[in-house]
Amino acid sequence: MSRHPRRVADTVVIGAGLAGLACALDLCRAGRRVALLEASDAVGGRMRTDRRDGFLLDRGFQVVNTSYPQLKRRLDLRGLRLRPFTPGFVAHTSAGPVRLTDPTRRPSAAGDLVPGRALPARDLAAMTALTARDALAPVRLLKHGADRSTADALTRAGVSAQTVTEILRPFLSGVFLEDRLETSARFFHLVWRSMVRGTLCLPADGVGAVPARLAQRLPGEVLRLETPVAAVTASGVLLDDGSEMPAATVVVATDAAAAARLLPGLAVPDSRTVTTYYHAAERTPLAEPTLVVDSFGEVLNTCVLTEAAPTYAPPGTALISTSVLGEDRPGVAEAALRRLAGLYGTDTSGWRRIAAYTVRGALPAMRPPWPLSRTTRLSAARYVCGDHRATGSVQGALASGTRAAREVLTDLDRA
Structure with missing residues (x-):
């Protein structure tokens, strides 16, 4: 060069x-x-991905979505050796953990969606209707619909305030890097569509x-x-x-x-800032490649990267990624580690901190009306x-x- x-x-x-x-x-x-x-x-x-002491460290938690048209057009996705996450997530709420998994991909998880178990029946019906529309409607309808905040869109779709607050907001906060769901509903619908139609993955060699x-x-x-x-x-x-x-x-x-x-x-x-911490543990705190979100907001999300892509750490070591909103301020890392003990139900005092990445300007603040292209x-x-x-x-x-x-x-x- x-x-x-x-x-x-x-x-x-x-x-x-x-x-x-x-x-x-x-x-x-x-x-x-x-x-x-x-x-x-x-x-x-x-x-970007850094290689350090046998670890692959993405500069902030990032995934590859196999449904993105530009990626499919430009790259042979098989060559990336993609490793999938569970098609769903676990939200830790005031009532305990709630698991939401796409039953069309994991039929064995359909029992989690029995009305009243994960979601009230009305919320389950509202989310089913919203998901079907976003997945099946022509994309132009999603792009040109009336724009409003994501919070407003979920309310208009019939989802209860409790489900939004305790389950959807914690998950979407990690997607939008903001915790008020003020992001454009047009973008939300496109993101939701991409998640339903695609698979979230990690490349074996890092993002x-x-x-x-x-x-x-x-x-x-x-x-x-x-x-x-x-x-x-x-x-x-x-x-x-x-x-x-x-x-x-x-x-x-x-x-x-x-x-x-x-x-x-x-x-x-305006832009959003996020900090991601990487910890190494001798054994995995969760034996599945599933995203965990926190309705109390102490962390955005966390997952065991090596459950999806074992190549991210030396053999016999688990690598855990945890993201929080904002900068790496004094005390934030320690508070996050304490919260991880509760989220994973394990002692985290022996976890070794490998790295921390603060990404300023990680995403634009996409408040409505947000032009999807200009x-x-x-x-x-x-x-x-x-x-x-x-x-x-x-x-x-x-x-x-x-x-x-x-x-x-x-x-x-x-x-």
């Missing part, structure tokens, strides 16, 4: 996260000269395998690592080392905060893409990068 271009680029793409990779790939396939500049030492942006596989499809000399950009100029970009790289068009495919620095005046949404054109020959321009998801980032490439190609063809 060269750090200096040999030819003047048609397009400079700044940032080799999912959006930047998708944009660069599509431009290259169209025969355009592309320079993809990444400030760090590897591709992926927020979707960083997704951007790494995308990067492997780039032609040689397109990707330039450790090449930070200082500014977008009238003729291209100015690199941190003081050199200039001319280009007919520039696409900023960074996170929202970095995009705002490179493109003064760019309006960006143009990437910012000004003449200047474009911006990323999940903050679409939806806070792998699908959203890839789709935004795809749209950026399409709009760049349209404008270059017109020039």
